[in-house]
Amino acid sequence: MTLPLKSLFQLPDGMIYLDGNSLGPLPCGVSDAVKACVEDQWKNQLIKGWNDCGWMEQPERVGNLIAPLIGAQSNSVVCGDTLSLKVFQALSAALQMNPERKIILSDTGNFPTDLYMAEGLIKLKAAGIELKLVEPGQINDALDSTVAAVLLTEVDYRTGKRYNMPQLTQAAHAVGAVAIWDLAHSAGAVDVDVAASGCEFAIGCTYKYLNAGPGAPAFIYVRPDLIDTIDPALSGWLGHQSPFSFNLTYQPVSGIGRFRIGTPPVLQMAALEAALKVWENTSITEIRHASIRLTSLFIDEVESRCDQLTLVSPRDSAERGSQVSFAFEHGYAAIQALIDRGIIGDFRAPDIMRFGFTPLFIDDSDVVGAAESLAEVVNERIWDQPVYHRRKAVT
Amino acid sequence: MTLPLKSLFQLPDGMIYLDGNSLGPLPCGVSDAVKACVEDQWKNQLIKGWNDCGWMEQPERVGNLIAPLIGAQSNSVVCGDTLSLKVFQALSAALQMNPERKIILSDTGNFPTDLYMAEGLIKLKAAGIELKLVEPGQINDALDSTVAAVLLTEVDYRTGKRYNMPQLTQAAHAVGAVAIWDLAHSAGAVDVDVAASGCEFAIGCTYKYLNAGPGAPAFIYVRPDLIDTIDPALSGWLGHQSPFSFNLTYQPVSGIGRFRIGTPPVLQMAALEAALKVWENTSITEIRHASIRLTSLFIDEVESRCDQLTLVSPRDSAERGSQVSFAFEHGYAAIQALIDRGIIGDFRAPDIMRFGFTPLFIDDSDVVGAAESLAEVVNERIWDQPVYHRRKAVT
Numbered sequence: 001m002t003l004p005l006k007s008l009f010q011l012p013d014g015m016i017y018l019d020g021n022s023l024g025p026l027p028c029g030v031s032d033a034v035k036a037c038v039e040d041q042w043k044n045q046l047i048k049g050w051n052d053c054g055w056m057e058q059p060e061r062v063g064n065l066i067a068p069l070i071g072a073q074s075n076s077v078v079c080g081d082t083l084s085l086k087v088f089q090a091l092s093a094a095l096q097m098n099p100e101r102k103i104i105l106s107d108t109g110n111f112p113t114d115l116y117m118a119e120g121l122i123k124l125k126a127a128g129i130e131l132k133l134v135e136p137g138q139i140n141d142a143l144d145s146t147v148a149a150v151l152l153t154e155v156d157y158r159t160g161k162r163y164n165m166p167q168l169t170q171a172a173h174a175v176g177a178v179a180i181w182d183l184a185h186s187a188g189a190v191d192v193d194v195a196a197s198g199c200e201f202a203i204g205c206t207y208k209y210l211n212a213g214p215g216a217p218a219f220i221y222v223r224p225d226l227i228d229t230i231d232p233a234l235s236g237w238l239g240h241q242s243p244f245s246f247n248l249t250y251q252p253v254s255g256i257g258r259f260r261i262g263t264p265p266v267l268q269m270a271a272l273e274a275a276l277k278v279w280e281n282t283s284i285t286e287i288r289h290a291s292i293r294l295t296s297l298f299i300d301e302v303e304s305r306c307d308q309l310t311l312v313s314p315r316d317s318a319e320r321g322s323q324v325s326f327a328f329e330h331g332y333a334a335i336q337a338l339i340d341r342g343i344i345g346d347f348r349a350p351d352i353m354r355f356g357f358t359p360l361f362i363d364d365s366d367v368v369g370a371a372e373s374l375a376e377v378v379n380e381r382i383w384d385q386p387v388y389h390r391r392k393a394v395t
Numbered sequence: 396m397t398l399p400l401k402s403l404f405q406l407p408d409g410m411i412y413l414d415g416n417s418l419g420p421l422p423c424g425v426s427d428a429v430k431a432c433v434e435d436q437w438k439n440q441l442i443k444g445w446n447d448c449g450w451m452e453q454p455e456r457v458g459n460l461i462a463p464l465i466g467a468q469s470n471s472v473v474c475g476d477t478l479s480l481k482v483f484q485a486l487s488a489a490l491q492m493n494p495e496r497k498i499i500l501s502d503t504g505n506f507p508t509d510l511y512m513a514e515g516l517i518k519l520k521a522a523g524i525e526l527k528l529v530e531p532g533q534i535n536d537a538l539d540s541t542v543a544a545v546l547l548t549e550v551d552y553r554t555g556k557r558y559n560m561p562q563l564t565q566a567a568h569a570v571g572a573v574a575i576w577d578l579a580h581s582a583g584a585v586d587v588d589v590a591a592s593g594c595e596f597a598i599g600c601t602y603k604y605l606n607a608g609p610g611a612p613a614f615i616y617v618r619p620d621l622i623d624t625i626d627p628a629l630s631g632w633l634g635h636q637s638p639f640s641f642n643l644t645y646q647p648v649s650g651i652g653r654f655r656i657g658t659p660p661v662l663q664m665a666a667l668e669a670a671l672k673v674w675e676n677t678s679i680t681e682i683r684h685a686s687i688r689l690t691s692l693f694i695d696e697v698e699s700r701c702d703q704l705t706l707v708s709p710r711d712s713a714e715r716g717s718q719v720s721f722a723f724e725h726g727y728a729a730i731q732a733l734i735d736r737g738i739i740g741d742f743r744a745p746d747i748m749r750f751g752f753t754p755l756f757i758d759d760s761d762v763v764g765a766a767e768s769l770a771e772v773v774n775e776r777i778w779d780q781p782v783y784h785r786r787k788a789v790t
Contacts, residue, residue, distance in 0.1 A: 010438050019442045026438040031430065034662065038429055042608055043405050043421040046739065047414045055609055081476065082657025084631035092519060108643055113632035113657065116645035120630035124487060124520060133643065207658070213437055214450055214661035235515030236479035237508035246744060248503055248528065250511035262477025262508065263602070265660045266609035267429065344441065349641060 001281045003290045008278050009211070009361045016366045019344045021157075021185060021323050021356025024211030024275075033274030037267055049266070058269045059238075059260055063219060065276045066210070069284050070183060070202065071193030072221045078256045079272065080264050083184060083205045083218040085234065087117040087151070089259055090201035090220060092233035094149035094178035095121075095129065097200070097226075101148035102129050105177070109136035109156045114182055118151060136161070140171050147177040154192060155185035155321030158348050160295075160313040162190060162321045169197045184208060187219075189322035189358070191288040194221050209322065209358055212272035220259050228254050236261030278360060290359030291322040298324050298355060298367045305375030312352060323356040333383035334374070343373045396676045398685045403673050404606070404756045411761045414739045416552075416580060416718050416751025419606030419670075428669030432662055444661070453664045454633075454655055458614060460671045461605070464679050465578060465597065466588030467616045473651045474667065475659050478579060478600045478613040480629065482512040482546070484654055485596035485615060487628035489544035489573035490516075490524065492595070492621075496543035497524050500572070504531035504551045509577055513546060531556070535566050542572040549587060550580035550716030553743050555690075555708040557585060557716045564592045579603060582614075584717035584753070586683040589616050604717065604753055607667035615654050623649050631656030673755060685754030686717040693719050693750060693762045700770030707747060718751045728778035729769070738768045 010026045011017060017025055041053040050056050063077035070077070091104065104118050115131065122129045134142045136159075139150065150172040155162050169179040179199040186192045188209030194202045202221040206212040222230070232252055237243045238260040241253040252258035296317055302309065302324075309326040328334060331353040335345050345355040355370065382388055405421045406412060412420055436448040445451050458472035465472070486499065499513050510526065517524045529537045531554075534545065545567040550557050564574040574594040581587045583604030589597045597616040601607040617625070627647055632638045633655040636648040647653035691712055697704065697719075704721040723729060726748040730740050740750045750765065777783055 012439050012441070015441075017441060023437075023442045023444070025441060026433065031433045031438075034429060034433055035426065038421065038426045038608070038666070042418075043426075044407055046407070046410075046412060046420060047418045047741065049418070049609060081480070082631065084657035085476070085480065085629070088629065111632075112635070112638075112641050112643060115643055116630045116632055116635065119645045120628045121519075123626065124516075124628045127521065205658070213433070214444060215659050215664070217660075218657070231518065233515050233519045234480070234483065235511045236477065237506075237511055240507070240511065243507075244744075246507050248507060248510055250514045262479035262613070263600070264610050265612075265663045267662050267666060268660045269610070271433070271662060346442065349639075 003282060003286060003359045004361050004363045005278065005281055006361050008281065011361060015342045015344060016370050017344045018355040018357065018362070018370060019346050020211070020358035021208050021354065022346055023207055023214060024209060024358065025361065027211050027275045027278050029277060030213065030271050030274045033270050034267055037270035055264070055266045058266070058273065059264050060257055062269060062273050062276065063256065065273065066187065066219050069279060070187055070221065071195050073195055073224055075256055076224050076227070077219050077221045078259050079217045079219045079269065080260055081218055083203060084113045084117050086203035086218045086220040087114050087182065088121055089232065089234055090180045090203055091118055091121055091149060091151060093230045094180060094200065095125070096230060097178055098148035098176070101146055103147045104129060104131045104149050104151060105139065105142055105147045106131065106133055106151045107136045107139060108133050109158065110151065110153050111157050111182065111184060114151055114153065139168060143171055143175045143177060145175050147175060149178040149180055151180045153182040153184060155190060157185055158325060158352050158354070160321045160323035160325050162319050165192065165199065166197045169199045173198065185321050185323070189287070189291065191284050199223065200226055206272050210275060211278065212275040213268065216268055216272050217265060222256060222259060227256055227258070232258050234261045238262060282360070287359050291357055292317040294357040294359060294362060294364070294367050295320060295322065295324050297364060298357065298371055301368055301371030302326070302374055305371060306378045308378055322358065323354055325352050325354045327351045328353055330383035333388035334377050336388050337377045337382040338373055341373050343370045398677060398681060398754045399756050399758045400673065400676055401756050403676065406756060410737045410739060411765050412739045413750040413752065413757070413765060414741050415606070415753035416603050416749065417741055418602055418609060419604060419753065420756065422606050422670045422673050424672060425608065425666050425669045428665050429662055432665035450659070450661045453661070453668065454659050455652055457664060457668050457671065458651065460668065461582065461614050464674065465582055465616065466590050468590055468619055470651055471619050471622070472614050472616045473654050474612045474614045474664065475655055476613055478598060479508045479512050481598035481613045481615040482509050482577065483516055484627065484629055485575045485598055486513055486516055486544060486546060488625045489575055489595065490520070491625060492573055493543035493571070496541055498542045499524060499526045499544050499546060500534065500537055500542045501526065501528055501546045502531045502534060503528050504553065505546065505548050506552050506577065506579060509546055509548065534563060538566055538570045538572060540570050542570060544573040544575055546575045548577040548579060550585065552580055553720060553747050553749070555716045555718035555720050557714050560587065560594065561592045564594045568593065580716050580718070584682070584686065586679050594618065595621055601667050605670060606673065607670040608663065611663055611667050612660060617651060617654060622651055622653070627653050629656045633657060677755070682754050686752055687712040689752040689754060689757055689762050690715060690717065690719050692759060693752065693766055696763055696766030697721070697769055700766060701773045703773055717753065718749055720747050720749045722746045723748055725778035728783035729772050731783050732772045732777040733768055736768050738765045
């Protein structure tokens with residue numbers, strides 16, 4: 001099949017949805033899968049569902065469906081919990097690998113929860129560890145032999161700038177630091193290759209470009225040679241080698257399963273597993289090609305129509321994720337006006353309008369339509385209308 | 396309405412389900428609620444669902460539905476994540492409250508994941524903290540001024556023994572220790588009163604007696620006077636006072652919301668919220684009365700029919716949760732044979748047969764029927780039949 005695959009999604013009529021970078025739309029088949037999980041599995045199998053419906057192995061099974069989308073080897077990805085918790089798992093493991101070092105290095109463009117989780121871990125350890133934040137682009141200069149771990153998001157959530165993951169990983173390794181990559185805005189959107197990068201850990205969510213629904217489980221990738229060397233800090237029973245032996249002491253299972261914690265959210269896992277079926281019809285390489293075409297087209301179409309906006313995403317497509325952001329003084333009102341016209345983008349303080357392009361369901365005519373509406377809203381000075389006052393913004 | 400409320404559940408025909416202490420059955424209305432969440436909210440509202448469908452406030456809103464079932468004040472319970480992670484949150488907070496003390500006290504009857512999470516936290520802190528385990532019943536004797544926190548499960552998952560929560564909490568407080576109670580086998584089953592006990596923290600799951608489905612979210616209770624004094628260790632963005640300001644430093648919100656971590660599992664939350672509607676028709680007081688009657692009846696009916704089983708649950712109903720366990724050498728085979736007869740109990744190594752009684756959907760005739768079948772299986776020496784070999788057991 002060729003992109004886009006609109007027929008695989010249940011998109012509301014007349015909407016151009018450019019917010020798949022926040023919450024992907026409902027793929028066909030997901031509602032039926034969730035219904036089957038509730039009405040066939042839970043209702044009829046009850047407790048037997050854990051064995052007979054494959055619930056227990058689902059976190060690893062679904063991890064293996066995500067693996068090829070991020071260039072990971074089989075059995076190196078497991079799903080569960082939330083991205084915040086996966087950050088905590090990766091970071092605590094990294095500190096375990098570099099026990100003498102005191103610096104966690106990140107930048108001010110990172111998504112805040114990554115930084116917050118680092119803060120919490122640092123306070124908990126009370127071992128003099130520091131979170132050092134530099135400006136985006138300054139990581140290379142800040143790397144030295146004091147750095148235990150580098151924690152970065154591959155695609156900046158505001159600007160859509162894509163970091164050079166292989167280069168930065170190599171630079172981290174050159175000083176003996178562990179590299180942790182947050183793929184929240186990468187997985188399903190760009191041709192990330194965790195194995196080729198050599199990074200130790202990667203983490204991500206599945207409710208954005210993987211379209212698995214609100215609050216869908218997160219995932220963690222651990223470089224295969226490291227998996228069995230790590231003693232998980234969040235040592236829950238489902239990472240135990242024999243959870244149903246009910247031993248009193250923790251002994252992690254061999255393999256990626258040791259990064260499991262508690263009982264997996266079976267309904268959300270069912271939605272996630274069904275959502276990933278979309279990828280049987282395309283590949284991340286095709287998606288990346290289409291994404292570059294769409295984002296480039298959007299920049300051209302917008303800039304040819306209005307000159308009041310400042311592109312904050314990289315103009316060079318090689319350095320851009322699957323979103324385009326413009327800074328604009330009246331961005332909040334402009335986004336509200338676009339939403340009222342059925343063009344769904346979003347806003348990030350202080351002045352950034354974000355537009356995510358998921359080639360799975362966005363085509364050239366959507367891009368042109370969105371650019372036309374954006375230009376109209378800006379050229380008509382929509383923010384002068386009292387109706388476009390500030391409302392609450394959501395990720 | 397009077398108990399049982401069988402019509403509020405979608406129970407498989409002909410089954411007597413005595414495993415609601417592992418996974419509760421499907422309440423009516425839950426499937427429709429999940430479907431609405433997927434097909435109306437996610438599909439049509441997409442990103443707007445966070446504001447317009449009440450997804451963002453759901454963890455606190457649902458926490459307030461659980462609060463009266465455990466004797467908690469409004470705004471002292473929040474839902475999310477898994478019980479293992481809630482243990483970690485409570486325990487890390489307790490250590491924060493008692494920074495000079497080095498002992499976490501628990502007993503060997505506690506559910507293993509509670510102990511495993513304590514182990515992980517202890518290693519992470521690397522501060523010389525120890526997990527001290529005593530035999531069940533020995534907690535009082537082990538309490539002294541070295542104990543930072545006491546971590547206990549109110550109703551033992553194997554024996555069904557109910558601890559004296561007010562007394563043990565008081566004893567912990569008498570030596571300056573923090574009391575943490577795991578309500579996994581209590582919430583929805585016994586008349587627990589966290590406020591009256593004075594305990595600092597309680598945690599629980601919702602997939603057992605609260606019938607919210609496989610992998611349903613956990614909850615945490617924090618004593619109201621303490622909430623704002625705790626700096627959460629798992630400091631995720633949704634516990635931030637202003638998550639959408641995207642500040643670089645963590646500042647917890649005032650109130651129970653600070654025990655939120657990452658993006659909540661919206662589909663599972665929808666199932667949980669719908670499952671709790673059952674409680675509009677009864678109260679935990681009624682449930683406790685019925686539970687005592689049912690468990691007492693089961694003991695009588697079984698013991699009058701066969702004498703090969705050893706009751707491991709307390710005979711005194713005041714000391715018993717909502718389950719009855721018998722130790723029996725051939726318990727595994729017996730449980731398998733019962734399952735084949737549509738009587739669903741479960742087995743816990745080495746030799747415990749567990750039968751959970753949820754008065755919401757179990758009545759006297761179920762109890763008598765189950766006792767008859769159990770006696771039959773035992774008296775017929777079912778374990779001599781080759782078909783009843785060992786299969787995998789699940790919580």
